Amino acid sequence: MSQRFSAADVATHNKADNLWIIVDEDVYDVTKFADEHPGGKKILQRVAGKDASKQFWKYHNESILKKYQKKLQVGSLDTKKAAPPTPPATPPQVEKEVVKPSAEPGVIAPTAGADAAEEAEALDPYGELIPYADPSWYQSYHSPYFNQTHADLRAEVRQWVEDEIMPNVTEWDEAKKVPDTIYKQMGERGYLAGLLGVHYTKLAPLTKNTVKSVPPEKWDLFHEMLLTDELSRAGSGGLIWNLIGGFGIGCPPVVKFGKKELVQRILPGILSGDKRICLAITEPDAGSDVANLTCEAKLSEDGKHYIVNGEKKWITNGIWSDYFTTAVRTGGPGMNGVSVLLIERSAGGVSARKMDCQGVWSSGTTYITFEDVKVPVENLIGKENQGFKVIMTNFNHERIGIIIQCLRFSRVCYEESMKYAHKRKTFGKRLIDHPVIRLKLAHMARQIEASYNWLENLIYQCQKMGETEAMLKLGGAIASLKAQSTVTFEFCAREASQIFGGLSYSRGGQGAKVERLYRDVRAYAIPGGSEEIMLDLSIRQALRVHKVLGMKL
């Protein structure tokens, strides 16, 4: 915005029909906007022609300015320097202080060995540096897992989220739909191909899009993790489920167990963001109890097709999906009669009805009916009656996705609370100056950090192990961490809501993220294995694995 005004110029625009205000040395013409201002026009008229920064920040958060800046800003004060008034996402590099470890007498400190010298350098600080609001490697703490390619991806995704997603996410959630252009961008930016738990180089021949800041050969599971993590900063389960909820769980079985011809035919359209895919397992009568599903697939007499009949419920993205990775019964009762089929909507006989749910509004949760749907036998994923293995292998990936989202949502609740606690005053003090509020923040932070550190460790294990080893050895721990992260999320959403008070009870405004996330909690605690089932599985599976490892009890 090139136009410059003196404070005296702005002061002349001080009438209802000529109403300018100053926020952070930028000048806004709110004459027409005043009538539609949700806080009322009188309140704007009271600051007409004046610097209203203090009042503005009392009632709004950053996304409001981003959203309205283009429409309302007419220039800046002539006193404004080139540098932006708010800290940039990446603060300027400062010379690093070299910290020499030293121990107080009586403290047992490990002596630095030869390996210590090779330890990775901590990356430059990034983000707003609010303690615990980002993972510690963002804040220049050492990490064995992240390098410059992760930092580059982080910056790329954050910019996109802050510019194009965050200012609109509340509107999309209320409309229960994310614009298709955003999903398309997920493909164009090469993100979809990076979210399958499969090495990027394997998918490169199936897509012309790659991620700008990370070459395919350098892509690892930590890139995948941080992509979901950064997207989740928008603070909307609906957004994440819309973008990756169907794809992230519906596509991996096809890539890992689908026939080559099928993969080559459908993957390019999916990875580019033109076609959508979802996972259809749960039924009105079979949730976590997958072995009891009833949707049946009968082989046609000529042996060329399966004919599918049955219902699926709570299917994320089902409403707009072209492909359904579907669990069906091809054999007798129990887990050994289950197969997985890739059902194509274009075959006909597929009806989809959008369901109204408590949370994740823009996720497109769907009730699906299959009526005599003809599915070519080439669309069998894995082997007939061995679909259970396909489904089980998929669970680890699905649950890790849920964990990443829950922990970032917990951080969002914490971060929003921390910021709000610094501006809201009660009984003559800022909230942050009340010990009871600090206690809430402390309880949030300790759970977030403990869970996130376990997550990093599990991602590292997944990276080192093969698919089957990971399924067996990590299944219990991942189930346990899924329960841990949904409990943490529920706790943080509740505590944040208490800190925001009425602002998180009404929708929109400063408490928007907290109000929305509070509604999204159950969408994480129930699907993908409920907390109760996860915790029970975590011990059963761990005992089974450790018996094989030689456990002595």
Ligand code: HEM
């Ligand atoms: C560029 C100028 C402004 C824009 C674009 C703007 C926009 C908005 C929007 C979109 C809301 C709805 C709540 C939200 O989403 O956060 C809102 C609410 C509000 N605004 Fe503004 N506003 C501006 C300036 C101001 C100023 C200068 C004041 C005070 C002097 C003010 C006071 C309020 C109040 C009191 C509310 C209601 C807050 C609540 O519901 O708790 N606004 N504004």
